Amino acid sequence: MDNILSLLEAKETLLLDYERVSGAMLAGTIDSLLGSLSERDAIASEIDEVNAEILTEILDSENPDRVRALLKTQRFEDMTEGETAVYDLSMQISAVWAKLQRLNADIVQFIRAEQERVLEDIKALNSDTRGTAISGYSELANQGANYKMPDNTRKI
DSSP: OHHHHHHHHHHHHHHHHHHHHHHHHHHSOHHHHHHHHHHHHHHHHHHHHHHHHHHHHHHHSSOHHHHHHHHTTOOOTTOOHHHHHHHHHHHHHHHHHHHHHHHHHHHHHHHHHHHHHHHHHHHHHHHHHHHHHHHHHHHHHHHHHHOOOOOOOOOO
């Protein structure tokens, strides 16, 4: 149980880092979002590695089904001290996981709001540019209406 406990502690630390980066994404700008996404991806890869190590430890344990149940926050009346520690840490990890799910939903909303804002900016820019081009054309057309063409007749 000691190996699983230390791996769970590492996982919790990584999940808290992931949560920190996710929170920063919401506080930042769309430009900083790409850097944060790559940082989150790196942390997620580390979490995957820890999860693989946890799985190996589960399979090597005396009672894999009981360990899996503890990791899924199932409580037993006859838990050992080590099992209680694993259970408690699994509960903490579950709480962080729940926060991350909410944060991810908030990030999706943030990205969609930024997309809408950028689209509105583009529409405004396009209408201003077209409006400027049309008004500039109108000015030239009006000037052209008053412009007298030179007499192109040749005198020989």
